[in-house]
Every structure is written in structure tokens, then in C-alpha cells.
Amino acid sequence: MISVQEAEEIILSQVRDYGVEEIPFEAAFGRVLAQDIRCDRDLPAYNRVTMDGIAVSYASIEQGVTAFRIRATQAAGDEPIEIDELTDCIEIMTGAAQPITADTVIPYEQITIDNGIATLATSTIKMGQNIHFKGRDRKQNDIVTPFNSLIDAAVINIAATVGKVTMAVRTRPRILIVSTGDELVEVDETPADYQLRRSNSFSIQAVLQQHALEADMLHLPDEPFTIENEITEALNEYDVLIFSGGVSAGKYDHVPKVLEEVGVHQLFHKIKQRPGKPFWFGAHDDGQLVFAFPGNPVSAFMCLHRYFVPWYKRTMGMADDRKIYGVLNDDVTFTPALQYYMQVSLDFNEQGQIVATPLQGNGSGDLANLLESDAFMELPADKSEFKKGEVYRIWVFKNVLQ
Amino acid sequence: MISVQEAEEIILSQVRDYGVEEIPFEAAFGRVLAQDIRCDRDLPAYNRVTMDGIAVSYASIEQGVTAFRIRATQAAGDEPIEIDELTDCIEIMTGAAQPITADTVIPYEQITIDNGIATLATSTIKMGQNIHFKGRDRKQNDIVTPFNSLIDAAVINIAATVGKVTMAVRTRPRILIVSTGDELVEVDETPADYQLRRSNSFSIQAVLQQHALEADMLHLPDEPFTIENEITEALNEYDVLIFSGGVSAGKYDHVPKVLEEVGVHQLFHKIKQRPGKPFWFGAHDDGQLVFAFPGNPVSAFMCLHRYFVPWYKRTMGMADDRKIYGVLNDDVTFTPALQYYMQVSLDFNEQGQIVATPLQGNGSGDLANLLESDAFMELPADKSEFKKGEVYRIWVFKNVLQ
Structure with a gap:
């Protein structure tokens, strides 16, 4: 029997590389980036007006101009308008690009407008105010989201912002959830007094779903020949097998023996922990991994979170290891x-x-x-x-x- | 301009009831229960053996018996076997039902087996040991998961355990995410120097997805007539409209005006907060709600988490309000x-x-x-x-x- 720390070390030494795939950015939520996301332009991409009001040249303020003729209105998305007189201004909207010849924005709250003339109602004006300058946050080609980041809602936003229609993400392992135990019946069946319904596979699947992982399910009877055939087939189709049940010391706990027979070598069996003591872990020479958790629902749940999830994060290269x-x-x-x-x-x-x-x-x-x-x-x-x-x-x- | 606390109060006073629907339990992850889940049987459903070993009658221990003839082997899922002699035992496996005439389980680690006879290697045996008794955790008909619970992986497990093939869950609002602003181009387009790509809708959708919510998307030009037509149509098809953009004080911020025109009454506009000051919130007489967030990505993101998510949880009846x-x-x-x-x-x-x-x-x-x-x-x-x-x-x- 090994310690939790030894078990963790053995599991984390079995990281795998399942490769990289390119997927649409909208489908990437919860996946892990396999490339850096870089700015295609500066962020902001232009000197961006941050208040609704008027745009003026600060030189006019320095010269004491307090009333401006509104030459035009420029909305967000409009091509920037030029003004050439110090007594001119542009009525301008949040999100618009700074007009080439204006450099300062005075919000509606600080002016009055009458008959096409905007008159200042404030004397405290700073050059460049209410403009979010081009490149202030990030420069073109800067990395905004590095390799190995979990793709969350903020990353989705930045991907859209920089035009990453598709993104390289890490390919996920193909996972099979295997339940064992002749005492188990299906959810829609009525169990006899000495039977239970099959439930662990569904909660394991739900936890995987939280980590953007998909998995198929298989139920095996407590019968070594069937177990061997099915596992042999599963090892051809899946990268990871997650068992619940069949790993205690019981006479009908065939799983460890059969796994050895089909080439999955035991890396440990039993951990000094409660719950989850009978956890069996092994690897095939071809790389497939088998997490064989006890059948007890709480044991399986604990082992999944304590061992499988950290392995998955490490395998995906995720950097976050906050305890x-x-x-x-x-x-x-x-x-x-x-x-x-x-x-x-x-x-x-x-x-x-x-x-x-x-x-x-x-x-x-x-x-x-x-x-x-x-x-x-x-x-x-x-x-x-x-x-x-x-x-x-x-x-x-x-x-x-x- | 109102305070954050006032805004919160107004929003939380607009809870809605979207009804209840019955869905397969495997599809219920992240949804909210609209019924109690009760035990169909006791939990455990039978006196469940928790160790592999032998089952004996404690009366035999009291009488000093130390060697038992193994009469049969009972696996998990087997019908319980009877023994009638105090010197008899059953070899028994984890998960099996306690044999009717045996009441104590001695694990393999504390016996030796030779020639069909199990001999005790311990003298500390307690009556009933290594049996998890019927009904110890919950009784038949007890509520295991109450109404209004978020359906997580543990709830999925218990639903399977008690045979809830389908479950009543709260129906979700039909949500439309609306972006506005003529400065926005699509993600696969190359913006001009004064344009941006449309990004907020995608991050809003990703956040909703985290809460098991689905949403459609719509983009509106800064053109009042089109906005009015599209919103009128949207109000027929959706329960909640989430806007980003179009709610500042700008000349082309048509959204609040148009919303009023189509019968969505303003409940507030502007909150004493940064970011997110221009947030507009309103309700139609027919019940539809409009969360109109500012177009700035961080503002929209903050308002979504600070106002929409708590509203959604309250509307779903979710009890968890841990700060x-x-x-x-x-x-x-x-x-x-x-x-x-x-x-x-x-x-x-x-x-x-x-x-x-x-x-x-x-x-x-x-x-x-x-x-x-x-x-x-x-x-x-x-x-x-x-x-x-x-x-x-x-x-x-x-x-x-x-």
C-alpha cells in the first residue's frame, strides 16, 4: 500500500500527449489552448473615444476658446472626420475613432449646445481626456493568451476581438467509463433486495463534462472472459479507461488480473487513504491508462477529483496549480x-x-x-x-x- | 443614477416563473430541480457487506467458535444464502447483501483459510461489524435532494440510484443576446481602422453556457427602424434580451428609446458603479425582461455576473446565497x-x-x-x-x- 503522495507522483508521471486540433473558437469553451493568441492589431486598435460629447483640439483650449461650432457628428464606426479651425468641434460618440485633428473629448455633461454651438461649462480640461489610446493595453503581435490556457469566457471574447475564427486546442483523450458488478441493474429497472442501480458512470460522466470532456460508457459483468474481450477491444478505441468497481480483494474482483493479462501493467494497487483505498492504476505499453476506482460512489467520486482531474490538467499542460x-x-x-x-x-x-x-x-x-x-x-x-x-x-x- | 444596491433590488424583484419540464436525468446536469428527489428504497437498500471475507453469526463468536466451515460463496448481486450451524460461514464479497442468518463480517486479513475451513486470526470482533445497515443513511421516501437544488454530479448519482429516469426541472428562459453598434464587424472580417470585431455576444454566450443556459444571437445596426422591428419580433420569441451596446448618452444610442416605444418600460438607467455605469434595465408588461449592458467588454462582463446571474439564480429558486x-x-x-x-x-x-x-x-x-x-x-x-x-x-x- 502506498501513500497518497506516492500515488499522485506515479499518476502525474504518466502524462500523455494526445496532439492538437483546430476548432472553431465558439466551440472552444473549456478546452485548452495549443497556441498563443496574439493581437492582430494594437489594443485598442485606434484612439477610441470613451464618452459621448464633443471632440476638440486641445490647442483651442490653450488659446482660451470656450465655444465651438459643431461641424459634423461622428458615430462609432464612422470614418474619422477632420476639422481645420480651432473654433470647430465634432460631436462624437463613445466607441468612435478620434478625429485626426482633434485630441480631446469633452462630455455632454460639461457643455451646453445651442443652435449648433457647443459652449463649455467647465474649465478643467486635460489634453487627451476621454480617449483610450491606440496600443495602450497591448501592441500588435503581443501575446494576449498564452499556450496552455484554459479557454474561458474572457478568452472567447479576446479570440473574437483578434479574429481567431479557429484555434489550435489540445486534443482530448478518448475516455471510456466502465462499470462492473453483477449487483448492478440499469436505472430504469427495479432492483431486487440485494441489487443496486448503476449510478457511478453517470456522475463520473457529469464531472468529466464540467471539464469539457466526453466519455462513452460500458457495463461489464463479473465474468473474466467477457471482461477480457471487452477490455481488449476498449484498449483499441480509447486512451483512458475509468473503472468503478471490481478492484477490491474479493474473489470476483477480476479487473486487476484481467488488466494485467491484456497488457495493462499495474503501477499501484491500494492507497493509504479513506475513502478509495482499493484504487488500482495501470498503464499499457502502448500508452493507454486505466484508472480503476472502487465501486463505492463516494470513493469513486473522491478518486476522480483527487487523481484523475489533476492528471488531466497536467496532461493538457494547464499551468494553474493553485492549492x-x-x-x-x-x-x-x-x-x-x-x-x-x-x-x-x-x-x-x-x-x-x-x-x-x-x-x-x-x-x-x-x-x-x-x-x-x-x-x-x-x-x-x-x-x-x-x-x-x-x-x-x-x-x-x-x-x-x- | 441609482446605487448598486437599489439596482440589485429592482432586478431581484423581477423574478419570473418559466414553468417546469420533465427531462432525462442524464441531461439534467446544471439544471435546477423542480421536484424533491426521494428514496424509492432505504439507503442502503439492504444490509450491505463492506469488506471481503466471511460472514458468521455473532452468537458463534460469543460461544467461542474460532473455526468455520465455508458453506458457500456469496458475491455482490447474489441472492443471500442461509446458514444454519454456528460453525458454518459464508465466504462473502463487498457489496453483497448480509446473509439472513449471519450478522457479522470478518475480513480476509483477519482469517486464514485452509481446506474449506476459515480460522480466526483475531479476537476482537464486534457484532454487526463491516455491515452498512439498511436505512442507515436514509429511509424510503426520505427526501435526498430537495426542490430548487442545482443538479450537480452528486445529484445525478443519487437520481440514478433511486431510479429517477426523468426529473422535473425548471424551464429556462429563452434568451436572445443582442449586439448593437455600426462599428462592429464579424469575427471573420478584417475591421477598418475605426472598427472592431463583434466579441461580447460570444463571451456572454460562454458565461450562460456555464450556467447550463442556451441563447441565440442577433446583431442590430444603429438604425432605429430596424431596431424597432427586430426587437418587436424578439419580444414575441424570447423571455430575456441581453444587449451589449447602445445604452450610453450618445445620439446613436437608440436602444432605450426604442425599447420604451415597443412597451419595455425602463426600471432604471445608469448605476453608480464602474465599470457598467450606463446599464439600462426594463420590463415589458407581458413579462419579458431586457438587460441592456454597455458595449464595453469588461462592463458587459461585469454586469452579466453581478446582475444577470443572481437574477437567474433567484428566478430558478436556487437557495444558495453564500457571499x-x-x-x-x-x-x-x-x-x-x-x-x-x-x-x-x-x-x-x-x-x-x-x-x-x-x-x-x-x-x-x-x-x-x-x-x-x-x-x-x-x-x-x-x-x-x-x-x-x-x-x-x-x-x-x-x-x-x-
Whole structure:
């Protein structure tokens, strides 16, 4: 049995490169950039007016001009208009390009307009005011979003802004979610008293969906010959197999043995943790990876977030590795020499802290508790008493910030 | 001009009821429950064995029996087997139902098996050990997920577990994203020096997508007659119109006037905030709502998160109203009498705090800054000096926890 840290190291050493593909920018939300996005022009692309009002030449202000003849009106999207007299102005709108011969914008709130003449109602005017100057934010060819960035809504906006109709993104692994266990029936069936419905595959799929990942599903009976055939086929079609069930010490836990037989070498089996102790992890010589989680719903859920998601982020080259910490809100005793992933709900206090309140269930099997939890708090294996107010790392699985 | 708090109050007073629809549970991720999910059976549904090993009757332990004849093997999903002698046991697997005449499970690690006889290698055995008892977590008919819950991966799992093949969820508003402004060209076009590409609609759509919302898009020229026709049509087909652009004080900002003409009554125009001051909000007598944000990308982005998303959550009946706070990581001066939504990046320290570092851009127009920000920090309008270490509310727009 290895430690959580050893397991993490082994998994993160198995990063893969699934290549790059070019996709439309609107379809790229949640994907990972495989190229830098650069400015096609300066940002802003022109001296951009930021208030509605009049544009004048500052030289006229210096010369004491206080009334201006409105020569024309220039809207956003209009070609810039020229003025040639210091007593002329352009009525101008937010978003318009600065007229070539004007350099200062005075907002409507600071003028009066009568009979085509704009008269100043202020004496505090600064040269260049209310203009967002060309190239002030970024220069042409500057990188605005680097390689390996997660493509979020802001990146989508900048992609549109710089005209990236398609973008190179990292190709995702082809994933198969495999459930095992003869005690499982389908969701639309009525289980016997000693049976359960198949549920883990659906929650695993939902978590993958949060990370813009797609996955197929397969259910296997507890029958070695069928398992072997199906896994052999799956290894031809998928890059990653995520199992739930079939990895305990039981007589019918055929999965590890069959995986070895079809060339998936065990990299570890069992981690000093609760839940999720029987987690089996292996790799095929051809590169395919197998995350075989325990069948218990909470165990599978925890292992998915604690091991698969970080592997996926590392494989995609995502740079973000911020660790999150929470303040324990109750005393907890946990004596087994295992790293304990305790279910907690999160609150946010006015000291800017994340407060984690334990929702201790009836062992790892308590799926109902998971519904009220937001995160797992990682309590180290080498301690057994955890005090209110102490701070530990948390692994958040609910989107509590948005 | 009204305050942020007044604007929020007005918007949240305009909640709507778009009804309820029944959808397959696998398609419900991100939607909001419009019914309670109840247990169809107890949870667990049977006395569930949690370790691989042997099942015995505790009476035999009390009588000092230390060796048991293995009568049969019972896997998960097998019908429970009976034993009738105190010296008998069943070899049993995780997930199996407790045999009727056995009540205690001893794991493989604590026995030796030889020639069909299991001999105890431990003397500390508790009655009922390693069995997760029927109904321990929830009873039949108990509510596991209440009405108005956001459907996340854990809810998907419980829905599958209790056999909810379809679920009643709240119907979403039909949303149209409307861009305006003659300075805008399409993403695949090359803008002139005084033009920009249309980008806000795409980032608005991406944010809606994060909330499992779909939206169509429309672009309108700065031409009142066309705007009027198109809006009239849109009001027949959509529940919510989200505008970006056309709401400043400019001559060509036709949107507020046209909206009034087609029966969308202004509920407010302009908020004491930066960015996003020109935000216009209105409602039609028939219930349609119009969120008309400024055209500036950062303004539109901020208003969407600060006003639309809370309105949507309230409308869906979502109960979660946790406020998030961050610790300001730098001194900031902001003198205008406006509530300032400052772009910040977030970190997490080992005191369990969320630390917010200002990324002060070149005014609200600095889209490039948004890429490096995770949240807006809400700095109150009635102060102008904000000190490092002070705590303020934050509005997080990036999924930094997962």
C-alpha cells in the first residue's frame, strides 16, 4: 500500500500527449489552448473615444476658446472626420475613432449646445481626456493568451476581438467509463433486495463534462472472459479507461488480473487513504491508462477529483496549480493510519476565509452526505486529532464560487 | 443614477416563473430541480457487506467458535444464502447483501483459510461489524435532494440510484443576446481602422453556457427602424434580451428609446458603479425582461455576473446565497463616488484565506486585463482609500477552485 503522495507522483508521471486540433473558437469553451493568441492589431486598435460629447483640439483650449461650432457628428464606426479651425468641434460618440485633428473629448455633461454651438461649462480640461489610446493595453503581435490556457469566457471574447475564427486546442483523450458488478441493474429497472442501480458512470460522466470532456460508457459483468474481450477491444478505441468497481480483494474482483493479462501493467494497487483505498492504476505499453476506482460512489467520486482531474490538467499542460485551503470548523478524530478525505460543506466568512464544516457520514458509503458536501478536506495520515481552527488542503467538487 | 444596491433590488424583484419540464436525468446536469428527489428504497437498500471475507453469526463468536466451515460463496448481486450451524460461514464479497442468518463480517486479513475451513486470526470482533445497515443513511421516501437544488454530479448519482429516469426541472428562459453598434464587424472580417470585431455576444454566450443556459444571437445596426422591428419580433420569441451596446448618452444610442416605444418600460438607467455605469434595465408588461449592458467588454462582463446571474439564480429558486469575501492584497485609491468593481486575481493562502490582488487596467476598456483576472472585488462607493489586508466582497467569474 502506498501513500497518497506516492500515488499522485506515479499518476502525474504518466502524462500523455494526445496532439492538437483546430476548432472553431465558439466551440472552444473549456478546452485548452495549443497556441498563443496574439493581437492582430494594437489594443485598442485606434484612439477610441470613451464618452459621448464633443471632440476638440486641445490647442483651442490653450488659446482660451470656450465655444465651438459643431461641424459634423461622428458615430462609432464612422470614418474619422477632420476639422481645420480651432473654433470647430465634432460631436462624437463613445466607441468612435478620434478625429485626426482633434485630441480631446469633452462630455455632454460639461457643455451646453445651442443652435449648433457647443459652449463649455467647465474649465478643467486635460489634453487627451476621454480617449483610450491606440496600443495602450497591448501592441500588435503581443501575446494576449498564452499556450496552455484554459479557454474561458474572457478568452472567447479576446479570440473574437483578434479574429481567431479557429484555434489550435489540445486534443482530448478518448475516455471510456466502465462499470462492473453483477449487483448492478440499469436505472430504469427495479432492483431486487440485494441489487443496486448503476449510478457511478453517470456522475463520473457529469464531472468529466464540467471539464469539457466526453466519455462513452460500458457495463461489464463479473465474468473474466467477457471482461477480457471487452477490455481488449476498449484498449483499441480509447486512451483512458475509468473503472468503478471490481478492484477490491474479493474473489470476483477480476479487473486487476484481467488488466494485467491484456497488457495493462499495474503501477499501484491500494492507497493509504479513506475513502478509495482499493484504487488500482495501470498503464499499457502502448500508452493507454486505466484508472480503476472502487465501486463505492463516494470513493469513486473522491478518486476522480483527487487523481484523475489533476492528471488531466497536467496532461493538457494547464499551468494553474493553485492549492486551496480551508479552516476546519469542528474537532475531528480519525485514528486509522490513512489519509482521510472528509466530506465538508464550505462557507465564506468576513475574514476572507474558506470555512469547512465536516459532514461525517456513515463511512465512505454514504452517498447521501455527498449531496450536502462541497469538498473533501485532506487530513494527513500521520495525525489523528484535528482541531477546529486548523487549516488543511481542500479538494472542491462543487462550483461554490459562481 | 441609482446605487448598486437599489439596482440589485429592482432586478431581484423581477423574478419570473418559466414553468417546469420533465427531462432525462442524464441531461439534467446544471439544471435546477423542480421536484424533491426521494428514496424509492432505504439507503442502503439492504444490509450491505463492506469488506471481503466471511460472514458468521455473532452468537458463534460469543460461544467461542474460532473455526468455520465455508458453506458457500456469496458475491455482490447474489441472492443471500442461509446458514444454519454456528460453525458454518459464508465466504462473502463487498457489496453483497448480509446473509439472513449471519450478522457479522470478518475480513480476509483477519482469517486464514485452509481446506474449506476459515480460522480466526483475531479476537476482537464486534457484532454487526463491516455491515452498512439498511436505512442507515436514509429511509424510503426520505427526501435526498430537495426542490430548487442545482443538479450537480452528486445529484445525478443519487437520481440514478433511486431510479429517477426523468426529473422535473425548471424551464429556462429563452434568451436572445443582442449586439448593437455600426462599428462592429464579424469575427471573420478584417475591421477598418475605426472598427472592431463583434466579441461580447460570444463571451456572454460562454458565461450562460456555464450556467447550463442556451441563447441565440442577433446583431442590430444603429438604425432605429430596424431596431424597432427586430426587437418587436424578439419580444414575441424570447423571455430575456441581453444587449451589449447602445445604452450610453450618445445620439446613436437608440436602444432605450426604442425599447420604451415597443412597451419595455425602463426600471432604471445608469448605476453608480464602474465599470457598467450606463446599464439600462426594463420590463415589458407581458413579462419579458431586457438587460441592456454597455458595449464595453469588461462592463458587459461585469454586469452579466453581478446582475444577470443572481437574477437567474433567484428566478430558478436556487437557495444558495453564500457571499464570497477576499483579502485585498494591495493599497488601492479610487476617488469617484462610484462603487468600483476592480479586477483581481485570486490566490489561496495557508491561513485558509482568499487573497485578491488588483490588476488595475487602463479603465473599464481593458479587456486584456480580464484574461488575467479571476474576479471583481466590490469596493464601496462611500470610501476612496482601500488598504491591503482589508476584506471586501468578491464576484468570481473564473472557476478557480476546480
